[in-house]
Amino acid sequence: MKALIVDDSRAMRLVVARIVQRLGFETVQAEHGQAALDVLAGSDELPDVALVDWNMPVMDGLELIKAVRAQPRYRGITLMMVTTESEQSRIVQALAAGAHEYLIKPFTEEALEDKLSLLGLVPATADAEAVAW
């Protein structure tokens, strides 16, 4: 499994990368939406999931999600917004644009793992199974 981590904060990219690497993902990183599109355009092996911050310079996460969703070649990529934007209206906006999941910063390692397991990207945790039931 491969994860693309898109965040303008190098610290946050590393925090997310450490978590998903422990879960068995290879990671690639991009510092904003346009850089992420460049990574995808140059990839022979597309990521299984993209973990996308919202507020970034050059191209924000919402624009990135719309751009990815507009490309049939990228339809197999699961998109998760990982952001400090926590209003209900923003969550609705991101999901409407094509995000599959939404995680609000700050988050725990367990919360990220639960979201990935709900998406079927890692084996289900006990917490995620409880939510599913």
Next chain:
Amino acid sequence: MSAATLDLEDVVGAATLVDIVADLAESLFPGEPRPVAVPHRDPQEPVGARIRITGGWDGVVVLRMSWTFAEQLAHRLFLLPDGTAVDADLLDVLGEVVNIVGGNVKALLPGDNQLSLPHPRLADVVPPAGGLHATVLWGVEPVQISITPDPAPEAHHHPVEGPHR
């Protein structure tokens, strides 16, 4: 209700600011003691960051911590050997902390608001007078968070910023 007349203690509350920082600390360093509220205490040799909220409420969120603590956070987050963090590492950490606090504060404020990109500085960032302030003790270091309404957002009233170190 204008930004200047909104009661930030009612709508946000100093305890919430403490919780946001504590949740962030728990997220970054799981299993470590959570930061706790303490009476006002200035960080030594402060550095900081600000982020603006505009829309239904206009104002600024300011973060202050000591240079030493910003350096410690950078070393720990980037897994760097002691003494090898560079300015960009500290700026990245300051920016992300204020971004997370600002985003969580924004969600509590009335109206449809936008968050600016963070503006970290390796210098003191003194918040404007008034507003809501909280100091948390993160490990042994004080970290200050302030939220201050901007009575004239169109004037782009920025907090006073000290000289670079």
